[in-house]
Amino acid sequence: MMTSQVLVTLLLALLSHGTRAGFLDLPSDPLETIKSTIDSAKTGAEGIIGTVPELITDSLGNVLDINNVPVVARVPTPDLIAQNGYPVESHYVTTDDGYILNIHRIPKSKNGVSNGKVVYIQHGLMCSSVDFVLFGPKHGLAYLLSDAGYDVWLGNVRGNTYSRNHTRFSADDEEFWQFSWHEIGKYDIPAIIDYVLLKTQKEQLFHIGHSQGTTTFYVMLSEKPKYNDKVEAHISLAPIAFMGHLFSPLIRFVALGTEPLSQLLNMMGEYEFLPNSSFFTFLKEATCFRGIGKVLCKNALFAIAGFSPNQLNVSNVPVVVANYPAGASTRQIVHYGQEVKSKKFRMFDYGIYNVDHYTNGPPDYDLTRIETDMYLLYSSNDWLAAKVDVEHFYDQLLHSKVKYNIPIDTWNHLDYLFGNDAPKVVYKKVLEILSKYN
Known part of the structure; x- marks a missing residue:
């Protein structure tokens, strides 16, 4: 089964194409882009993705306290x-x-x-x-x-x-x-x-x-x-x-690539979207629960749903992120x-x-x-x-x-x-x- 590490890497890579004039530009061949991205992610999954938690912990251990999560x-x-x-x-x-x-x-x-x-x-x-x-x-x-x-x-x-x-x-x-x-x-x-x-x-x-x-x-x-x-x-x-x-430029881009992405994920046995694995949980905790990470995650939510800076308190971001995605x-x-x-x-x-x-x-x-x-x-x-x-x-x-x-x-x-x-x-x-x- 395709691991959550590979799926996260795939999504990050797909979303790295950037935006222009408020809308994301699609690659000329979305299917080939997705295929090549998955191939790259799979190749490095065990050797690189598998060590991401350790790398983050080793390099940011003195900065992040991922156990300091609101009860x-x-x-x-x-x-x-x-x-x-x-x-x-x-x-x-x-x-x-x-x-x-x-x-x-x-x-x-x-x-x-x-x-x-x-x-x-x-x-x-x-x-x-x-x-x-x-x-x-x-x-x-x-x-x-x-x-x-x-x-x-x-x-x-x-x-x-x-x-x-x-x-x-x-x-x-x-x-x-x-x-x-x-x-x-x-x-x-x-x-x-x-x-x-x-x-x-x-x-x-x-x-x-x-x-x-x-x-x-x-x-x-x-x-x-x-x-x-x-x-x-x-x-x-x-x-x-x-x-x-x-x-939403981000969601529009994902929407336009869902058909080939779905075919490839099905071929690899990944039928749940963004499963809440231990790695994904670690990733959320390491990036959204402390300091500047809370601000970045707040802005990520805005990039999906629309900017509304006065409505979501930064202090509430860990509580929100910890409960999502729910499946x-x-x-x-x-x-x-x-x-x-x-x-x-x-x-x-x-x-x-x-x-x-x-x-x-x-x-x-x-x-x-x-x-x-x-x-x-x-x-x-x-x-x-x-x-x-x-x-x-x-x-x-x-x-x-x-x-x-x-x-x-x-x-x-x-x-x-x-x-x-x-x-x-x-x-x-x-x-x-x-x-x-x-």
Whole structure:
């Protein structure tokens, strides 16, 4: 199997081509570039990459203290919730295709308030339930919803830190990773909704999604429109459906190279994207947890999601980085790459194998099937959920819909989770929307 060391080296090499006029220039032959990069990485993997941790430790041992990590960074979601004084439960949901999902619940407010309503929050790509509790009761959306009296459920989809089990496969098996966000929307989200409604004895719930957590919701309603009746209202934070105007130069470059990269990674048996190996963990700790490294990692996040210097405290960078990536399949990345190139919101393109799945190539998702009340919260500086793409998606919706542009010019994709002003700018708005239904 291709090691994490080689994968990291490959990505670093691919991203070293630089930028010009805000967009990355592709090599004349991306496939050959990727092949040669992998060959070089493989050749030196054992002799060079394998010694990187030792080299870093020897040369920077007096500067870096990789054990000086905030305790919160290593605490599982249920333990973190309990430490903050909230009741917490852990539940397991089995999907129709065999994935076992570990989801978390704050069943009631610690202040005794209850309004009898249920809220299910779904994380984004390479993320987990910890997104909504990471920075404590005054900042975490899950806590604020619980304080307002909601029964809060936090989803975790297949392949992430909490959902790496299957009725037949191991996470080490190729078959385990043969999914994109299409399968998450088709199987995981409906299974979680059914489970939550069964446990709470409710007929409807509220659904809140961030990033991929919005994509999978749209997929579910397109594929299984009966779930419109099970969701009272949906709130999208940084909605992602159409991606033709994605601005992030880094992600755009990766997206345009996903097809050949995926083929090569599959040939080498690497089906999980950026697996959290001991080497990768060491790399994060050695570069992002101390001094100037925290600033560099903060800027790296900005290069992906959009620059928003006043929203993410440098002191919080180690906490964020320690929890990411939380797990995803290579096919999820490829599917998003296809969205960028095609400028369409459609099913996975299997290339020459499309004939095994479709009659006339990958079909577009039928957005006319979405009938749930929809609230889209977006921003002008989001480099992943571009304003023009969000508004195009909004125009495709035929039923009850509201869009809200975050009134901060620099608000980016990650600020919905980690922004200093998220509680007063975003979460306050979320609570206002939900209160209309109480």
